[in-house]
Amino acid sequence: MNKKVHKNTRTAIYSVFVLFLIVPSLSHAADLQWNGFASLTGGIGTDDATLTGGKEYYLYDYDQDLNFRPESKIALQAISKLGDGFSITAQAISRGVDDFNFEMEWAFVTYDFGDASRVNVGKIRLPLFHYSDYLEVGHAYHWIRPPESVYDLFLSTVEGVNLQLNHYIGDWDSSLQLVFGSTEDELLISGSPSNSESKNVGGLAWSLGNSWLSFRATYFRGDITLQNEGVDEIAAGLTAFELGAFVDGFLAEEDKGVFYGVSFKVDKQHWFVSGEHTKVTLDDSFIGEFVSSYLTSGLKFGNATFHLTYERQKDNGNEEFLNNLMGTVDLEELPGAAVFVGGAAFVINSQEEESNTMTLGARYDVNSSVALKLDFSKRFFDSTEAQEISTDPHTLRFSIDTMF
């Protein structure tokens, strides 16, 4: 394991080195522009929580030893103007969690219609959240990372089309993004590796703002498939015991997923306050609804910013389905089905999570390209049917965020 990591890190460093070697020559050759950003983030889990079965839970995956892996990253972006309104943008990112291997974050061709509109075609970011467009750019926000309760979703980029329409009404700028696409990805369901397939993902993000106040609203829908071996086995078991009628309502197979989001931001010279609220639903599946929000505020003293954030997350599995199943099945008549009904109950109950998180942080801008950050976060779990959580985990993190 260690050997592999070591080799990959070296490969990544080598790639960056080679990139920097060819950058100057390419820059001269074409109208090509290179930019980049990096976050060197370290943290220590100052206290963990113990889950049912004795499993330890560390906030943001930092254990008791100082670790730089969970959130450190470096990204390089190239933009090339191709003339006649066309341009191409590619962003590659190397993350500590992926053994620092470079991965193409997005790559798209843009056609610019002028001031009012432009269209991007390719691998694009889905503008679900307020900070989606620059989600990875640590330098662009005050926290080490935007609140996880809201920003942790299995869908982040799609392969598709993004149409941007911009308008100006007095001092207000209006920006409407219409996106359509599809994608596949990997994720964890009840802690086990799974795949996601998102088809016909479409929706819009609209923002309206002036120099200090902005509002944003988002709506997206898609046909979502979440494939997991354990979930499939439970479905097969239910079918075998003539409970096949329940399978459709349990599996997430091309089911309608909906995302709603609203946010606001007040940004004055010496203070700011902003908040975001999101809701995710997936019809006829083991997932019920995920509702989360945060409120953050900060004071600015010259190059220093001090901030406080409150996050709330309330996730539910499809309890209606579970009640239906439990109400219908007579386990005394079908004792063999118990293991599968129990499995379905476990998958649904393990979707449930209720927590509040507080983060106290500071940011200091050394110059216009380098910022130092320190965040202390503590999560307060409410115990649920599936999880008995003993203590409140907390983590201390620091970061050097740069933009170049």
Added chain:
Amino acid sequence: MRLLLLNYRLVIVTLTLLSATIYSGATISATVIVAAKESSLVGITDKQAMRVWLGKVARVNGQEVEPTERNDKTDIHASFHEKITHKNAYQLKAYWGRLIFSGKRFPPKVFQSDADIKQWLSQHVKAIAYIDESSVDDTVKVLMKIE
């Protein structure tokens, strides 16, 4: 000895005069927004300039424009942005970072001197720039004087 004293006086007087010239030069000279001589633009307003230099629009009165930028450590950069975009170098860097890394806009090309800018303008009819008023000559057209 006497000659030496006289020389000293002369040096002091010269220095005083020289610094007075530099000082008055710094306060009197203004920043102007200019376009290429061949540009069909005749003027620009504060608000239009703000939108152009924040990358919000690429047209002024229907004419396509390409703004140029100065190094963000220069005085002319600081005073121009204080008056036109109302942002300091830090805020601008963060602002452009958000636009660049979301693939929404290209940042303006950065130049090191007024001479470099005038050279660029002579070859790019869409380009607009801000330079020191004292650098204005018949190769550029003044669109606005920043008071």
